[in-house]
Amino acid sequence: MAAIDFSEEIPHLRATLTSIEKVTDLDALHAKIADLEKQASAPDLWDDVDNAQKVSSALSHAQAELRRVDELGSRIDDLEVMVELAAEEDDAETLEEAEKEFASIRKALDELEVRTLLSGEYDERNAVVTIRAGAGGVDAADFAEMLLRMYMRWAERHGYPTKVMDTAYAEEAGLKAVTFEVSAPYAYGTLSVEGGTHRLVRISPFDNQGRRQTSFAAVEVIPLIESTDSIEIPENELKIDVFRSSGPGGQSVNTTDSAVRMTHIPTGTVVSMQDEKSQIQNRAAALRVMQSRLLLLKRAEEAAERKELAGDVKASWGDQMRSYVLNPYQMVKDLRTEYTEGNPSSVFDGEIDGFIEAGIRWRVGQQREAAAEAQANS
Incomplete structure (x- = not known):
């Protein structure tokens, strides 16, 4: 050197x-x-x-x-x-x-x-992250659980408190979906670049013939809104169901109907919450996450309208944003930034700062290009 x-x-x-x-x-x-x-x-x-x-x-x-x-x-x-x-x-x-x-x-x-590049309206907020298993059966559910551990280890490395808010376990192994909160300054702005479709390629541990399997998981990141944010949801737009919290394999972990499933009827947005001890607490937590999702939805609609007015502006992330390949070679690659790591084990152990930093710089570059192109077309 x-x-x-x-x-x-x-x-x-x-x-x-x-x-x-x-x-x-x-x-x-x-x-x-x-x-x-x-x-x-x-x-x-x-x-x-x-x-x-x-x-x-x-x-x-x-x-x-x-x-x-x-x-x-x-x-x-x-x-x-x-x-x-x-x-x-x-x-x-x-x-x-x-x-x-x-x-x-x-x-x-x-x-x-x-x-210093995080200057979005909600970048300073805490983040609410939802991971959902996609195509790939039990491998996808296992992949969702691997991603949960990856983000938890990342937060632990930085000393950021986390709180699992809702978990839906898969029947054989892994998770159908999980929602958790990361409490830290700029947690949303930092983790927002992790949103998108993640792909895993490996020899399936669930295939007795040892075949290679490709599976997918979706990561959604939204800002946790404050009580001062003006997102009002009329009571008649909400459908609320209560049920008992459950653990892996359907095992009951609560003897009362304290878990809450909240549906926003106009948009079909669904939030489940079972972390808190009482139905009232779960309902309040579900409402906050629902408001956060509707706030993000509103912003996306406004952005789409602006994009339509400005013309075809390059600001698309694409569906598949990162590949984790464990076989036939070892590599994790972000398909937007081209940032690559050759040690998937360290990545799954929470060493993802390189991906996050490259993603933030890439996003800022895309935003600047989009702004310049919109100005040129105006």
């Missing part, structure tokens, strides 16, 4: 951090923290538990974001000192340590830089 020219690379790190600080708007972030600290210190804060939790969470996230930027500045300073010491002492071991720290800082800056 070629030696790193720190005289060029350290100023480049500083320039990247400076551009990130400008986009992040540190003054606004400091003001936001001051306002949240004021709210958090109010003596009546916990009179409204839901609001108190939101304020505490927002404050914690904002402080963490500021700390992340500040710590990178300190790490670059320390790296510069480390390099100077290594040169003065002609210390190969310290120089090797500096090279490792440089790579770590570069990776952290890349992650922060990608964050």
Whole structure:
């Protein structure tokens, strides 16, 4: 590996951090923290538990974001000192340590830089992810469960809390469908690029003849709406059924009819919820997810109308967005970005940041191209 020219690379790190600080708007972030600290210190804060939790969470996230930027500045300073010491002492071991720290800082800056590209209306929100088994029978159901573990491991690696909201188990193995929430700043903006059809090619463990099987799973990512969002659903547009929660193989895990299935009659959108202990809690959770899905549906319809008015604008993701191939070779490839990993095991273990970052950069590029083409056609 070629030696790193720190005289060029350290100023480049500083320039990247400076551009990130400008986009992040540190003054606004400091003001936001001051306002949240004021709210958090109010003596009546916990009179409204839901609001108190939101304020505490927002404050914690904002402080963490500021700390992340500040710590990178300190790490670059320390790296510069480390390099100077290594040169003065002609210390190969310290120089090797500096090279490792440089790579770590570069990776952290890349992650922060990608964050600055998330500027959509709902990008800051928590994400609600639904995985559904598609074509491929029991292999597809098993694939859906593999994807669930992949996203859970990814969230765990980043310290993001997750909560499974609803699970429908397949009869033989795996999952028919599962819905879970990821609670983190920009969770929706980050994970939204994972939406689409995922394809798995492997020797089926469920085929006694050891044949290769192709199976599919659909991933849907929506933002979790806030109570302040103006999405009103008339009561007469909702059909609500209650039933008992169940575990794998139809095993009952609840002796009361606490699970809720909510159907939006005009659109046919269905949400099931069985994670909470009571029917009232499940109904409230189902309503929030229903509102989120209808909000996304409304945005998609508006986008389609704009696209029709603007002409044929390139902004399509396509149905099949990623292939996971385990046989006859080992590779995971995103078909939109061409980003590829040669170790599917690590990908299924949650190492998907490369795919996510490439997807976000690709999407921003597509949006810019679409905007330029729309402007040219106007």
